[in-house]
Amino acid sequence: MSDDSPSIEQLRQQIDALDSQMVEILAKRAEVTRQIGIYKSKVGLPVYVPSREAELLATRRQQGEQRGVSPDLVEDILRRVMRESYQTQNEQYVCTNPAVKNIVVIGGAGALGKVFVQMFRRSGYHVSILEKNDWAKAPDMLANAALVIVSVPIAITETIINQLQHLPHDCILADITSIKQKPYQAMMDRHQGPVVGLHPMFGPDVSSLVKQVVVVCHGKQPDAYQWLLEQMKIWGASLYETTAQEHDQAMAFIQVMRHFSSFVYGNHLRQENPDLQQLIALSSPIYRLELAMVGRLFAQDPSLYADIIFNNRDSIELLKRFRDRFDDALTLIESKDKAEFIKQFFMTGSWFGDYAKQCLKDSKKLLLKADDDRTFD
């Protein structure tokens, strides 16, 4: 190598200097987004403005292209940075109904309850938390509540709703349970005033409500709880309206089927008892991800999953039909009928339509991101 070409140490110093500048830019950017957050909370603008985000990304992708930097790299980085700014930009949100005196969250000390308590408080509402030991205080707390949100385990949701007394006639009654028909019916029966069923389609570990979906099952007097829906939109949530029945049918597919399959798969592994470390080492990114989807279940609270699975009685028939289809497919393999396997594969591919291609594209992107975090020694 010629004498005037930089050494590897010099090149690495250049990298370090550039990375250091990058961190400085992130610090400056956080300060500006903080100011934007203050502005938005004063004016009442939502945190997430899709058109602004799309325009920002398009401009930078174009710049990347001109400067020989992969536009996808630019977009990935900016999206990650924006996630952070959505999360930190708003210490305060605009309050869509300053007339509200008090909000009571029953079970507000639970994981998901806490998220809502925090969001309401950041939006300037007074929030009281009612936990099982405070039940004696319930009459006082509920007496001046403008909104009561039930955020308790599925198994006791109906019982708690049925115990509610002294709710003001104009108080909104809402729940955030992951099943909807039974709590909905209980609320409709119990309360004369406004009622709405909600299912936040995310766990307590979300970094913000931006781009998260909340299912809304309209109950009674929607005009009275419109401010609540607007408040969630201010937080960045996307609302999806459906009926309690449609919701529960969809959940039989989504929650029950997946949790149940993961439960069986985990039990299967335990009983077969393969060398887990070897399985992990031998797994490609996609299998590692699938294994992680099973493993993660067992790091969580079994009661939650038992409640979800045992409380959706319709799902037993669905699971039985799944079992029959499993048997059908086994027969294909035993009889070595590869042609029929391929035929069914194509039929199901057609059923998924363009979504299958989208899944492949999205999962490829995500697997690359999963790989970013790998470390080897």
Place this chain on the structure above:
Amino acid sequence: MSDDSPSIEQLRQQIDALDSQMVEILAKRAEVTRQIGIYKSKVGLPVYVPSREAELLATRRQQGEQRGVSPDLVEDILRRVMRESYQTQNEQYVCTNPAVKNIVVIGGAGALGKVFVQMFRRSGYHVSILEKNDWAKAPDMLANAALVIVSVPIAITETIINQLQHLPHDCILADITSIKQKPYQAMMDRHQGPVVGLHPMFGPDVSSLVKQVVVVCHGKQPDAYQWLLEQMKIWGASLYETTAQEHDQAMAFIQVMRHFSSFVYGNHLRQENPDLQQLIALSSPIYRLELAMVGRLFAQDPSLYADIIFNNRDSIELLKRFRDRFDDALTLIESKDKAEFIKQFFMTGSWFGDYAKQCLKDSKKLLLKADDDRTFD
């Protein structure tokens, strides 16, 4: 708001200016990593140096902390940037065996074959591709081959190996099939010279071989193919040694079980025929990801999956035991035995051990990344 506070337009212009600087830094960084790549390829250093990566991340995390920027944000961005640099930094790799005259990749025009052809060529080797229509040229091509890699569909791997003639006695024979016992045995029987079985644990869409696993099943004369293993390490791959039998047993769990379950789940959805758009809309990030894992299967070539599932005969018994465990779990639900469900849940949790917690942590991180890509209007 006071007159001297900046308007939202001014704040957004500040963001745009900072983002523009970030793209400029990325462009400069790419130029430096390109130079590092040239240096490494001359000196023969591997692309991925774990200690350098760890140190770089630690220093920037610390800077982030000092400047009030989330260290996790800094690390996520740097890891994404490093992925890009691993991918682009090396147009050339050092060649670990310049004495090699010719490498033949049978099926080298296929998706995964192409990856290896490109990597060998970038490392200065002469590579010939043998496709089914070129079989007449095979004797000439193979006569001076130092390495022959079989990269053809599983169903014809053994046939192709058995057709190999005129291999020089010192030529290395290797395959990259996703099952190992049968091709391994066929190669051992067919060839007197060096033999090694390989299974690259990644798909053709990897951005580079950095941090990707390649399974190595040693055959004959390991000293003779040591340069090949070293070459893959130069590319950044992590080698995992095991026997063909252990590999195939693990794959019954990893590949067959998962592909088969996804196949059945897809068929189940098609036959139940729920509103797919509604399912997607009602899915939380984790369910969307799980659905995507099923959907992606059906956007791919059914023959590949048929081969994997139908060629691992041992797996039928494994699948039958899975079906029995599915039935056992169904019985639990029908008999409303929540206590037994929770007991089994804990047993399986113990079996997974700390890995379950790790899965939960990793998947949370990944789900946040998946959310970054969401767009709503």
